[in-house]
Amino acid sequence: MPQLIDGKKIAAEIKDELKEKVSKLKEEGIHICLAVIQVGDDPASSIYVNNKKKACAYIGIESLAYELPEETTQEELVSLVQKLNGDAKVNGILVQLPLPDHIDADAIIRTISPDKDVDGFHPESVGRLCIGAEGFVSCTPAGVIQLLKRSGIGIAGKECVVIGRSNIVGKPMSILLLRENGTVTITHSRTEDLKKVTGRADILVVAIGRPKFVTKDFVKAGAVVIDVGMHRNADNKLCGDVDFEDVKDKVSAITPVPGGVGPMTIAMLMYNCVRAAMK
């Protein structure tokens, strides 16, 4: 059996460290507050938002929930974000994605003050990440780095291959691996001979968004495989972008789904909120 990278346990450790930090900050009179905005009532978004609120309550961060109707206009959302930008009590602002089609999500993200951009999606945060300056880092890729580090897996000098080039996962993931001195390749739907490229990876991060896409013929023996995917199959069971059963006997370490990368996203959001308050 490979090493199972236990995201649930590592996320719990991070949340406990943050809880302690927040209680010390409280003694110094620093109170932390996250504003969470949801537009419409997409059931998956409601679950994510609820989990974020629960994590805030556990750690000792105040959460302000804005549950806005589907018909909310772009102008109304922009003016709420501007109001929260100017509210000294609010340290972090999170607008849950996806937004309804009539709202320009990029414009909303650009409205969030980079000082309160706990999702790390603002172009200034992304630019800072690219040049190695201080700034908020997108939570899922930041969580993957923590999973590797806290599982004793070295990144420096390793062949790291990322499947997927999204702004939220693939691109920031590759920059973070580079920052840790990995040798990084980004692959995507137009990559020729994908298996040949992924077969070089010491560390393979899969964020392609297709259930059980990666089988054992994509991985080198002894590789570390990180699965960012999350899907529900026909019998309502969760699975990732990696065919876990097919791959598990060939690799040295792997994240399960559920219980791998998923819990890390919220833990890193909480980390970003604490950082926002300490700025």
Ligand code: GUN
């Ligand atoms: N929707 C799915 N994941 C995320 C996330 O990490 N942040 C936000 N704002 N929306 C999401």
